[in-house]
Amino acid sequence: MKKxxxxxxxxxxxxxxxxxxxxxxxxxxNDNLSLLEISHRSKPFVDVMENARSLALELxxxxxxxxxxxFLQGGASxxxxxxxxxxxxxxxxxxxTGTWSDKAIKEAKIYDDIYEVASSKDANFNYIPKGYDIPTxxxxxxxxSNNTIFGTQMKAFPNSPIPMVCDMSSDIFSRExxxxxxxxxxxxxxxxMGPAGTTLVVVKEDVLGKVSRKIPSMMDYKIHINKSSMxxxxxxxxxxxxxxxxxxLKNLGGIPAIEKENDKKARLIYSEIDLNPLxxxxxxxxxRSNMNATFxxxxxxxxxTFETMVKEAGINGLNGHRSVGGxxxxxxxxxxxxxxxxxxxxxxxxxxxx
Amino acid sequence: MKKxxxxxxxxxxxxxxxxxxxxxxxxxxNDNLSLLEISHRSKPFVDVMENARSLALELxxxxxxxxxxxFLQGGASxxxxxxxxxxxxxxxxxxxTGTWSDKAIKEAKIYDDIYEVASSKDANFNYIPKGYDIPTxxxxxxxxSNNTIFGTQMKAFPNSPIPMVCDMSSDIFSRExxxxxxxxxxxxxxxxMGPAGTTLVVVKEDVLGKVSRKIPSMMDYKIHINKSSMxxxxxxxxxxxxxxxxxxLKNLGGIPAIEKENDKKARLIYSEIDLNPLxxxxxxxxxRSNMNATFxxxxxxxxxTFETMVKEAGINGLNGHRSVGGxxxxxxxxxxxxxxxxxxxxxxxxxxxx
Numbered sequence: 001m002k003k004x005x006x007x008x009x010x011x012x013x014x015x016x017x018x019x020x021x022x023x024x025x026x027x028x029x030n031d032n033l034s035l036l037e038i039s040h041r042s043k044p045f046v047d048v049m050e051n052a053r054s055l056a057l058e059l060x061x062x063x064x065x066x067x068x069x070x071f072l073q074g075g076a077s078x079x080x081x082x083x084x085x086x087x088x089x090x091x092x093x094x095x096x097t098g099t100w101s102d103k104a105i106k107e108a109k110i111y112d113d114i115y116e117v118a119s120s121k122d123a124n125f126n127y128i129p130k131g132y133d134i135p136t137x138x139x140x141x142x143x144x145s146n147n148t149i150f151g152t153q154m155k156a157f158p159n160s161p162i163p164m165v166c167d168m169s170s171d172i173f174s175r176e177x178x179x180x181x182x183x184x185x186x187x188x189x190x191x192x193m194g195p196a197g198t199t200l201v202v203v204k205e206d207v208l209g210k211v212s213r214k215i216p217s218m219m220d221y222k223i224h225i226n227k228s229s230m231x232x233x234x235x236x237x238x239x240x241x242x243x244x245x246x247x248x249l250k251n252l253g254g255i256p257a258i259e260k261e262n263d264k265k266a267r268l269i270y271s272e273i274d275l276n277p278l279x280x281x282x283x284x285x286x287x288r289s290n291m292n293a294t295f296x297x298x299x300x301x302x303x304x305t306f307e308t309m310v311k312e313a314g315i316n317g318l319n320g321h322r323s324v325g326g327x328x329x330x331x332x333x334x335x336x337x338x339x340x341x342x343x344x345x346x347x348x349x350x351x352x353x354x
Numbered sequence: 355m356k357k358x359x360x361x362x363x364x365x366x367x368x369x370x371x372x373x374x375x376x377x378x379x380x381x382x383x384n385d386n387l388s389l390l391e392i393s394h395r396s397k398p399f400v401d402v403m404e405n406a407r408s409l410a411l412e413l414x415x416x417x418x419x420x421x422x423x424x425f426l427q428g429g430a431s432x433x434x435x436x437x438x439x440x441x442x443x444x445x446x447x448x449x450x451t452g453t454w455s456d457k458a459i460k461e462a463k464i465y466d467d468i469y470e471v472a473s474s475k476d477a478n479f480n481y482i483p484k485g486y487d488i489p490t491x492x493x494x495x496x497x498x499s500n501n502t503i504f505g506t507q508m509k510a511f512p513n514s515p516i517p518m519v520c521d522m523s524s525d526i527f528s529r530e531x532x533x534x535x536x537x538x539x540x541x542x543x544x545x546x547m548g549p550a551g552t553t554l555v556v557v558k559e560d561v562l563g564k565v566s567r568k569i570p571s572m573m574d575y576k577i578h579i580n581k582s583s584m585x586x587x588x589x590x591x592x593x594x595x596x597x598x599x600x601x602x603l604k605n606l607g608g609i610p611a612i613e614k615e616n617d618k619k620a621r622l623i624y625s626e627i628d629l630n631p632l633x634x635x636x637x638x639x640x641x642r643s644n645m646n647a648t649f650x651x652x653x654x655x656x657x658x659t660f661e662t663m664v665k666e667a668g669i670n671g672l673n674g675h676r677s678v679g680g681x682x683x684x685x686x687x688x689x690x691x692x693x694x695x696x697x698x699x700x701x702x703x704x705x706x707x708x
Contacts, residue, residue, distance in 0.1 A: 003386050007393050010590060018379055018388045025376035032357050034372045036549040036595065039361050039671060073427040073551070074572055077586040081570045103571075110568050190587055195390040197427070197551045197589030214464050216435045217457075218428055232431040233544055235551035236364060237591055241390065317393060 004339035007317030008148050008292060008330040009170065010190040017244040017334075024240060035240055040233050045240075049229055052243035056200055059246060059254055060179040070201040070221065070229045071239045076100065076169045079186040079199060080107035083142065083165055085219050087184070089211045092139050093117040093162075095132070097154070098125040098147040099323065100167060108142075111213075117141065124323070125150040127284040136161040140183070140207075146171035148191075149321040151283045151294030151328065157181055163207045171291050172200065173249060174333055175259045183207045191291070192333045194242030197235045249333065258333050265331045265340045266290040272344045276351050278302060282324055296326030302354060309346050318343075358693035361671030362502050362646060362684040363524065364544040371598040371688075378594060389594055394587050399594075403583055406597035410554055413600060413608055414533040424555040424575070424583045425593045430454065430523045433540040433553060434461035437496065437519055439573050441538070443565045446493050447471040447516075449486070451508070452479035452501040453677065454521060462496075465567075471495065478677070479504040481638040490515040494537070494561075500525035502545075503675040505637040505648030505682065511535055517561045525645050526554065527603055528687055529613045537561045545645070546687045548596030551589045603687065612687050619685045619694045620644040626698045630705050632656060636678055650680030656708060663700045672697075 005012040028035035029044040038045060049071065056069040072078070080103055084092070091112060094105045096119035108114050115138070118129035125147065134141045140163040146153045148170045157164070163183035172187040179185065184203045190196040201221065208222050217223050217231065224231050249258060270288060273281045273295050282294035297303060310318055320326040331340055359366040382389035383398040392399060403425065410423040426432070434457055438446070445466060448459045450473035462468050469492070472483035479501060488495045494517040500507045502524045511518070517537035526541040533539065537558045544550040555575065562576050571577050571585065578585050603612060624642060627635045627649050636648035651657060664672055674680040685694055 001386070005387060005391055007391065010391055010394060010587065012391050013388065018390065021390070022376045022379035025372055025379060032355070033359060033670065034367065036372065036375070037359055037361065037364055037366050040364060040550065073429070073589070074432070075427070075586045078428070078572045081572055107570055107572075110570055188587065195591055196394065196587045197592055216461055216464055218432045218435055218461075232429045233364065233542065233550045235427070235589060235592065237549055238551055238589065316387065 001314045004313070004315045004342050005317055005335070006315060006329045006331070006339070006343070008321070008328055009332075010196045011317075011330055011332050012334045013194070013241070013245060014248045014334045017241060017248055020244050021237075021241045025237075035237060040230065040236055045236060046230075048240050048243055049234065052239055052246065053229060055243060055246040055250060056202060059173055059249060060185075060202060062179055062202060065180055066204050066206060067202055068205055068225045070203070070224045071198045071234060071242065072201055072224060072229070073198060073235055075196075075199055076167055076186060076188045077103065079167070079201065080104040082219050082221065083140075083184065083186070084108035084111045085211075085213070085215050086208060086221050087140050087163070087165070087211065088112050089139050091115060093134055093141045095129065095141070095143040096121060097128055097144050097152060098150045100147065100169070101144045104142060104144070104167060125152065126282055128152050128154050128287040132158075134158060134160050134162060138162050140165050142166070146289050146291050148292050148330070149323050151289045151292045151324070152287045153289035153291065155287065171289070173246070173255055173258070174262050174291060176255050189238060189242050194245050195238050197238035198242060200242070261337060262290050262331070262333065265335065265337055266293070268337070268340050268344055269293045269329055269331070272347050276347055278351050278354060279347060282326065291330060291332060293329045293331070294320060294324050294326065296320070302350065305353070306346075306350050309350060310343075313342050313346050315343055315346065355668045358667070358669045358696050359671055359689070360669060360683045360685070360693070360697070362675070362682055363686075364550045365671075365684055365686050366688045367548070367595070367599060368602045368688045371595060371602055374598050375591075375595045389591060394584065394590055399590060400584075402594050402597055403588065406593055406600065407583060409597060409600040409604060410556060413527055413603060414539075414556060416533055416556060419534055420558050420560060421556050422559055422579045424557070424578045425552045425588060425596065426555055426578060426583070427552060427589055429550075429553055430521055430540060430542045431457065433521065433555065434458040436573050436575065437494075437538065437540070438462035438465045439565075439567065439569050440562060440575050441494050441517070441519070441565065442466050443493050445469060447488055447495045449483065449495070449497040450475060451482055451498050451506060452504045454501065454523070455498045458496060458498070458521060479506065480636055482506050482508050482641040488512060488514050488516060492516050494519050496520070500643050500645050502646050502684070503677055505643045505646045505678070506641045507643035507645065509641065525643070527600070527609055527612070528616050528645060530609050543592060543596050548599050549592050551592035552596060554596070615691060616644050616685070616687065619689065619691055620647070622691070622694050622698055623647045623683055623685070626701050630701055632705050632708060633701060636680065645684060645686060647683045647685070648674060648678050648680065650674070656704065659707070660700075660704050663704060664697075667696050667700050669697055669700065
């Protein structure tokens, strides 16, 4: 039976990408060698890395604008640390929109004082704060564009008077934005870009080199830039699969094309959540994420029936995070509209039955 | 044509491992989902991680001796930093046996003073220093068991009066040692353990928690231990392939069985290097690596002929590192004796022709 994979991440990837990735594990580049057993300094892999780096800038519309793309290791959790090490001298401002922002703040605090410009903690992060001020004399402003756990998404970004850093782990490549507003963007691959094991960093070079501390080599963006993202052995397979996924997106028509699909999927699920009296959305309407829809049952007695129906429909990964409970439908780029349709059918069917 | 893959790393992996890895990219655990698209918190992957962690301790004979195994990201280059962050309070002693030791020393120096207990830099690292003293009042002693670039290997380890840390990236699981002599062992996966993208750390818990600095979460071994190596999303695919490779080794008979194979391969290539007047070994005889044999042509005029013959025999990845020149035959665990035989045949054939 076909699976409808709503997993929050690692998550669904395009079937044609999985097919090519599987083949490369046995025979890469028609060289009769596995992608896993060739030198990362060999021309075929250097080409993969360079292709991945330029595809990232191309998709974001950042070519020729002073940005560099890097494929690093350690996930967004390592970026929480690297951003502070590379950019935090005096003080920074963070917008707190949930668990991941909170973790970013915690790591940066090891190096210096952190100012929370605003927080939605008062309502268990079910909305995105607005109307806050960003101090003009701080080193940078940090925000999280999409909050997987709470199902909220920043629909607009401030005109920051200081460099703006954004964790886009869970919605990169999903919607058109003026990416040149950001000075540093980072994203763990395992949502819209590829498998777990690599992290995309897109950084405007002129924001670097302004802190006085000595930065360890593996934590230093400038070193990674100077070494073309090959300072040490990169996570070869994860970079290759990310390149394939970005190529797939480019062939589809890039971000404008996928945004239309993502809008359709979001409209479909949220209209069901709003119209079906058995379900309640968690996030405030205007701040709802197009990637992760969070909702609960109005009546917990239906839990077993609903979950059995979900399972029978081949739906996978719908459990909500413990901080919110209920359900979370993650609808990343590679999820077809059809799968969201299957979920919505189950939700309607429950209403008819109940 | 069959390829004989002498690449220094990423390098040859067992064919059956590649086959299983390729299948898992399409359908993992017979669940009709790719290994790349399931949650790392799902039971099938949690089982993979736990299996990998216990296989590592089992193969090293370290079960029930106070050690924990972790699968982290960032390669040995990140361990250079993590070791210092977690263990360096006052001063540490490092044995300098080449490029990788040198890099480890450089990163640790950011945090404190480093004492080189000995170095073989005077002879371009073609030997392993011996007879040095390890200060008793330092925090730890660090060494590199095998030096891929220079083709040297530590055949004996000191009885260190202080915790002993070893970078075993390029010879872990290749030979029997009393691994309980070491308090912390780390190894990038991409030689004997799996694909690039994960790093094994085996640490004796009681050496941790003795420094006064605040350690960032992603750099803190104790946090990774407390979270069962799942503090953040792990590099799922690289951990899975590492688990398969360790399972393959266990089925072969573990380290004692593979050590016999590795000895045969090393004897075969070194006896050819010693007997064939056209070749010169780089490393001092007693310190020669069983993983990486480094050698040069006695007469550079034969370079083109030799390299053409090498290519025609299907031999891949034989180029020496620029610091040494000449050739490097890397013969990791998964390399069959037959492939070393093919190389030795080419070397003998060159002698007959010349």
